[in-house]
Amino acid sequence: MRNVSLRSSNLSRRRRSFATVGVDPSVIGFGPAFAIPGAVKSAGLKLNDINLFEINEAFASQYVYCCKKLNLDPAKLNVNGGAIALGHPLGATSARCVATLLNEMKRRGRDCRFGVISMCIDLRK
Incomplete structure (x- = not known):
C-alpha cells in the first residue's frame, strides 16, 4: 500500500456520522448490514x-x-479485496480499512465523494 497524504489528496477528512448496533453473537459478522443504513441516514x-x-x-x-x-452493487464493495484478500492485521484493522478506502477514493478522483467503512467487533469475554 502506498502512503496517503490527506493534505495533498483533496479528500475531505470528515467523519459525517457513525452508528453502532448490537446483534446476537451468533451472527456478529452481520452487524454492518444493520449499522450502515443508520450511519448513512x-x-x-x-x-x-x-x-x-x-x-x-x-x-x-x-x-x-x-x-x-x-x-449493494458489488462493484462498490471492497473493490481491492477485503480482509480475506488483503489481510487482517491485528490491532490495525481500522487503519487498513481507512488507508484502503482513501487510496481508492483518491485514485478515482472528484466523482468519488462518499465512502463507508464498517467493521464488527466481538465484546464477549
Whole structure:
C-alpha cells in the first residue's frame, strides 16, 4: 500500500456520522448490514449516494450477506479485496480499512465523494 497524504489528496477528512448496533453473537459478522443504513441516514445520505464501501469481513459469507441485505452493487464493495484478500492485521484493522478506502477514493478522483467503512467487533469475554 502506498502512503496517503490527506493534505495533498483533496479528500475531505470528515467523519459525517457513525452508528453502532448490537446483534446476537451468533451472527456478529452481520452487524454492518444493520449499522450502515443508520450511519448513512444520519449523514443525510442514501445508500445510493455512497461511492465505495469498505466492509471488513471475517469470512466470505459476511460479505455476501451484507451485499445482499443492503442491495449493494458489488462493484462498490471492497473493490481491492477485503480482509480475506488483503489481510487482517491485528490491532490495525481500522487503519487498513481507512488507508484502503482513501487510496481508492483518491485514485478515482472528484466523482468519488462518499465512502463507508464498517467493521464488527466481538465484546464477549
